[in-house]
Amino acid sequence: MPIFTKTTERVPCTVEVSHRFEELSAHVRFDDGSVVHPGDVVEVLGPEIMAPFGEVVCENREAVITRASGLERWWTRMTGDAEFMELCEFSFSGEPLEVRP
């Protein structure tokens, strides 16, 4: 892993979107077993994916993983914890409401 430079990888992936009454979920799985590490950026290529209501859609796509440099990975590890409040989801968004009709 280079310390300063980023590298990119193109990997095949499967995107599964469930847009049903009994389940709303969306997951991306890398078909070749690639895993992401702190600071990596993932982009699934192609048009937006959305299942019609009541359906599950499964698509094979290609994803670009931009690997963080060694330095960036270290930095993300050191500072990532600072964003911990995002884990404290108790049903309320962080922004004050702006819509006042």
Next chain:
Amino acid sequence: MNAPLKHTADATTAEEGLAAENMHAPVDSKTATEVAMRNTLLTPRFYTTDFDEMDAIDVTPVRKDWDELIAQMKADPNKGHFRKNEDWDHIDWDGMEPELRAEFIDFLISSCTAEFSGCVLYKEMKRRGSNSDITTLFQLMARDEARHAGFINDALREAGIAVNLGFLTQKKKYTYFRPKFIYYATYLSEKIGYARYITIYRHLEKHPEHRFHPIFKWFKEWCNDEFSHGEAFALLMKTDPKLTSGRNVWWIKFFLTAVYGTMFVRDHQRPAFHAALGVDPEEYAQSVFEKTSALSEQVFPITLDIDHPAWLPTLRKLQAANEQIAEGDRQGGLGGRLKRLAGSAKAAAAFARLYAIPAKRHEVPVQTRLEPCY
């Protein structure tokens, strides 16, 4: 299927919901659309953690409790709960006060996003692990979260708001959390989630006239899922005494303070929502903190002193500081930036004051498991 239903509210299956007449007429509610436009609707976050460390967890010390909990979750007592029945009353979205409608829709959107984010996180943990105890747990929790998200999504659809999963094809950066921070934060958010839902549910049981949307009727069984998830994290933390002793107690206090403080501030941002429920946000907060503290004694050696004379006044200061920050943002320019800066300093000072209130210590019981009792 018979003739198409008048409204998705009457649907018992997805197909019926789709065929219902109101699904075909685009809802022209301007406010609803604005909210939907303003939010990308679902913007979950993506995390990585030390999956190897998590995978190495050995649940042997809590095996009996663990197996019972997993068996209970596998039995899926709530499987039939999340469907619409005759209790799902018709909602007059157009007759709803615009302010209340905006706040309530925002409530639904953020709830849906929270459930969705939980689902993404748990599923990732499930996929990255090889320890079957751990992967089974995360699979079950991901199931519940996806189910809750689907249920809220349907309530949103009735309000004319469509889910946008555009994030799937956008660049997403993976940030990092230490496993122990995930345990503290997720444990607390599941338990406080339970306390929040059950407090509203019990309140509306006594005051049904304030129940302005049928979704609140589902809160009791719903929050039992949150309760079980919290139990699982309590057991996970029990497997390693270091997680709840020594220096980590300071982290626990930090998380408790941050979670309580954030809830207090955010609830005050929804005055119309709480007024419609007939709930005073401050009383509600204290009642939720009381329950969460009592529950968290199962695993944390300290609780916050929420009856301390400085507690509520400092929370109010935190809330005022937060309003100042928001005001500065709205104002913009140099004046706005200065206002924001001053607000941030006040918020930091208030948080430090809350953190400095001596915590209450107690013996952690040997027996961890609890049942929902509120």
